[in-house]
Amino acid sequence: MKTYDEFVRVVKALEPYLDQLVFVGAWCHRLLQFHPLATTPSFAALMTEDADVATPERLHPRST
Numbered sequence: 096m097k098t099y100d101e102f103v104r105v106v107k108a109l110e111p112y113l114d115q116l117v118f119v120g121a122w123c124h125r126l127l128q129f130h131p132l133a134t135t136p137s138f139a140a141l142m143t144e145d146a147d148v149a150t151p152e153r154l155h156p157r158s159t
Contacts, residue, residue: 099125105146111157112150120147 102122109116118126124140127133 117149
C-alpha cells in the first residue's frame with residue numbers, strides 16, 4: 096500500500112466500522128501531517144506498505 100489512493104480504498108471498505116477502529120503503525124505518521132497542530136518530524140519515519148488497524152475484541156456485522 097504505497098499510495099494514498101490505496102489507503103483510501105481500505106478506509107472506504109472499512110467505513111461501516113470506522114467509529115470502532117483505530118489506524119496504527121506507519122500510516123499514523125502519514126496521516127498526522129494533515130492535523131492542524133502537526134509539525135514536521137526531525138527524522139525519517141519508517142514506512143511500510145500495509146495498513147494496521149486496531150479493533151475491539153468483537154465487531155458485530157454492519158451493512159453500508
